[in-house]
Amino acid sequence: MSIMIVILGIGGFLCLLRIYQGPSISDRAVGVDIMGILFVGITALSAVFYDLSFLMDLSITLTLFSFIGTLALAKYLQKRSLDD
Amino acid sequence: MISPIGWIIIWIGIGFDILGAIGLVRFPDVYNRLQASTKCVTLGTFGIMVGIFLLKGFSPMGIKALICGAFLLLTSPVAAHALMKGSLHFGTKMWKGTVMDKYGEDKLNGKQIEKGDK
Numbered sequence: 053m054s055i056m057i058v059i060l061g062i063g064g065f066l067c068l069l070r071i072y073q074g075p076s077i078s079d080r081a082v083g084v085d086i087m088g089i090l091f092v093g094i095t096a097l098s099a100v101f102y103d104l105s106f107l108m109d110l111s112i113t114l115t116l117f118s119f120i121g122t123l124a125l126a127k128y129l130q131k132r133s134l135d136d
Numbered sequence: 137m138i139s140p141i142g143w144i145i146i147w148i149g150i151g152f153d154i155l156g157a158i159g160l161v162r163f164p165d166v167y168n169r170l171q172a173s174t175k176c177v178t179l180g181t182f183g184i185m186v187g188i189f190l191l192k193g194f195s196p197m198g199i200k201a202l203i204c205g206a207f208l209l210l211t212s213p214v215a216a217h218a219l220m221k222g223s224l225h226f227g228t229k230m231w232k233g234t235v236m237d238k239y240g241e242d243k244l245n246g247k248q249i250e251k252g253d254k
Contacts, residue, residue, distance in 0.1 A: 056147075056150055059153075060150065060154075063153050063156070063157030063176075064157075066160060067157055067160060069161060070161055070169075076166060077228075078219070078222070078223040081223075082160065082170050082173060083160065085173075085215060085216070086177075089176065089177050089180075089181050089208075089212065090153060090157070090176070090181075092181055092204070092208070093149070093150075093153060093180065093184050096188055096204065097146075099188075100191065100192075100197070105196050105200070108197050108204065109200065112204045115204055115207045115211065118211075119207075119211035119214070119215050123214075123215060125219065125222070126215070126219045126222035127218075127222070129219070129222030129225065129226040130221070130225045131225070
């Protein structure tokens with residue numbers, strides 16, 4: 053069971069590598085987005101592993117916050133203000 | 137009876153997740169990277185959620201997993217599309233082996249696709 057979380061952690065480390073050496077800001081934004089989604093998967097798997105139901109609530113919240121953060125980054129890349 | 141199917145779907149999702157992360161590192165361009173790593177959402181993490189729903193059934197955890205999968209399917213392609221369009225407007229350079237750029241051709245011909253662009 054824990055090998056699943058280890059594999060997803062390796063994926064998160066690869067995203068961190070892309071954030072570190074990304075040539076442009078867009079690459080770093082993509083890395084942040086995908087790392088958030090991988091953390092959603094880790095949280096859901098640990099909810100099954102420990103049999104705690106509230107970790108799935110945390111997973112839903114992480115999904116929505118990742119969406120809002122990515123939209124903010126896209127707005128920043130388009131050189132617009134956030135309330136446009 | 138339905139438990140091995142759930143585990144198999146969870147393993148397929150984890151495989152797509154790690155493949156998407158490898159694609160994020162290996163591909164040469166931000167557009168290729170985004171195209172590879174969006175698979176890691178709609179097949180990877182959504183697969184994990186469907187597998188958890190098959191494992192737990194109609195318990196609170198299963199219903200929450202299904203709701204989280206629905207949110208993933210709704211929000212993540214929208215976020216990827218916004219990020220792609222933001223990269224185009226920001227002027228991120230394409231890979232030198234790119235053969236076609238219709239959006240750039242339209243912008244060069246004076247036909248702006250997006251009207252409200254400031």
